[in-house]
Amino acid sequence: xxxxxxxxxxxxxxxxxxxxxxxxxxxxxxxxxxxxxxxxxxxxxxxxxxxxxxxxxxxxxxxxxxxxxxxxxxxxxxxxxxxxxxx
Numbered sequence: 001x002x003x004x005x006x007x008x009x010x011x012x013x014x015x016x017x018x019x020x021x022x023x024x025x026x027x028x029x030x031x032x033x034x035x036x037x038x039x040x041x042x043x044x045x046x047x048x049x050x051x052x053x054x055x056x057x058x059x060x061x062x063x064x065x066x067x068x069x070x071x072x073x074x075x076x077x078x079x080x081x082x083x084x085x086x087x
Contacts, residue, residue, distance in 0.1 A: 003042055008059050015057045019046060027073035038073055045069045 007018060023041035030036070034051045045064065049056045060069055070077055 005042060007044070007046070010065060015050070018074075019048065019057075026078065027070075027076040029073055029076060038069075038077075 007015060007025065007084075010018060019039050019041060023038055023039040023046065025039055027038040028035060034049045037048045037050070039046045039048065044062065045060045045066070047058045047060075
C-alpha cells in the first residue's frame with residue numbers, strides 16, 4: 001500500500017496512476033464547473049478537481065478531520081463502502 005508521504009511526492013501523472021490502481025473512489029460532486037472526485041488511498045483522502053482548463057490533485061493531511069473532509073459529500077458517500085475501505 002502506498003503511504004501518504006510517498007504519494008504526495010509523486011509527479012502528477014504518477015499520482016493519477018496510483019489513484020486508478022490503488023485508490024478507491026468514494027464520492028463525486030460538482031462545484032463552479034469542476035467535477036471533484038474524492039478518493040481514499042492509504043487511509044488518506046485525496047480530491048481530484050477536473051475542469052475544462054485544468055486538473056488538480058489535492059491531498060489532506062493525516063490530521064484532517066474526516067467529518068470535515070466528508071461533509072461536502074454527505075449526500076454522495078456510501079458509508080458502508082467507506083468503512084470497508086478504511087478498515
